[in-house]
Amino acid sequence: MAAQNIPKIMKQGRWIPWLYLLPALVVMSFFIVYPMINTIGLSFSNRDGTASAATTCIAGNPCWGIFENYRYALTAEFDFSSLGDFWKSLWKSSFGNNIKWIVLMTAGTVGVGLAFAVLADKVKYEALAKSILFMPMAISFVGAGIIWKFVYDFGTQRIQIGLLNAIITSLGGKPVPWLSAPNLNTLMLIIVGIWIWTGFCMTILSAALKSVPDEILEAARVDGATEWATFWKITVPIIMPTILVVVTTMVINVLKLFDIVYVMTGGNFGTNVIANRMYAEMYKNFNAGRGTAIAVILVLTIIPFIYFNIKRFLEQEAIR
């Protein structure tokens, strides 16, 4: 690619490049690099950063010394009295919820996005269809939270004004308090996430689908392969790199997700996720040590995906 062969005539001085880089570098160092280091440091201290975390240990309880905040972050939500209790508390904890979010939302957005990209490709009103699916990405998570809070509305009177409960009662069922029902409520929140992000996956996967050379597909069809077989044995392997990129991007987005849970349930009723927990520790309990420890744990879970991103970048650069 042209970028590697910079013409010799452009080497006009050692300092000029830095001049161009300076504003961006300064801002990024201040706002990303410095805080990251500071956050890690704070996670080893007490609630306002004045002493080591070891000082927050309570006598008679387990203590991890300087890692005390991490002990709290990792174990406070669990019930260790028995294996069964631990298992139940795992799935109510923010870690358990994040696992549900990651698996279900990623599968949902990528699956529906891919399926819709394939189907929309076959209809004349493709542009309109894709616009409608993509539209939720333009609105804020707060707006989406309100839209769906309204859909999930649960009323104690006879009339249901929430769409979902109205459908259920008109079919003869009893209305459900979606946002406070245990286990079900996280699923309902995940549906909101899928509603918002499927358009993103669909757009990228659709572009990838369209880049599959027609000749290969034609050859397969001439040889008698069905649409189904063509899709799974030819198309999917070809677009697999893009699918992987979309999956990793979605996992990263899911882990950082804060707004939906904040607006719809505030993290209550067992819907808490890591990002909200961090917010609560920092701005409701004013405990910098614990809040930052949770943030660090969040980043640690993202690191494998950062690694994947950089690896992919290096591979692309090799082709350039």
Place this chain on the structure above:
Amino acid sequence: MNRDQINKFLSGVPVHVIVILTMIVWIVPTLGLLITSFRPSQAINNSGWWTAFSRPSAPSTPSAAVMPRFTLDNYIDALVGYRGRNTYRSDCQAGTQALDLKCNLSDLLNPRGMGRAFINSLLVTVPATILPILFAAFAGYAFAWLHFKGRFVMFAVLVGLQVVPLQMTLVPILRLYAKLGLNGTFLGVWLFHTGFGLPYAIYLMRNFLGSLPSDLFEAAYMDGASHWTVFRRLVIPLAMPAIASLGIFQFLWVWNDLLVALVFLGGTTPVMTYQISNMVTSLGAGWQLLTAAAFLSMLLPMIVFFSLQRYFVRGMLAGAVKG
């Protein structure tokens, strides 16, 4: 039926059914919000929004008979930040309005209203979009076409920085701002959004600028142009598509952000997302207010999105799809 006929059928009607059904499912929730925002609160709480267009069989109470089916009152209430139990207009007519409302046009700028929040959102978003683009254009040019040590390593780090979550940086920045007196100021939010938008912005600009043919630059330098002239006369005009994509991306991102506005601006200068989340969490405002407020906050992004969709999509695809 033979295989060909089956294939043809399968690409026919069922596809249309599934696609249209999905489109309906996707758009209905937003439709519900829109229709509800135009209904008076008594109507909202006593009937589903899907009945709004059909005539009721018989009015249950005399007041129900005279109640209008659709009204603009919710939007007016949301704009001025009305928090009472009737409507802004009825309160003003009766002279019983709240202390912070004056029943004239100045109420549109009431700090508790969405009108003021709209202006605040604009004040936050526009600079927070322009600054990153400016810095990214410079840095992208440097990464694409200039020689300096550590160029490759730094760019690889940049790629990694794209995924750092906001939460990782909130605490230290908050304390830094407290020392510098930047808490609760617009400048603080502009700088924060710039810092966070830069990795992706530089990545986009660098990829785009790097794909421009090098002969273009060679010719310019052979004619004796300096870096600055090339940047100004060649790079910026050519980079317009990338700048457009970036601009829309960043605009939507900042406009729709809640967390940063929540932490760094708070309630002193509320933006639209903050105002709505406040209505939900602390006041439990009725659906008539929430739906109108939500739709007001969605109006501008949707206009931007629909009119400039092409650029938004292009920005998203850059770097995500090979070839």
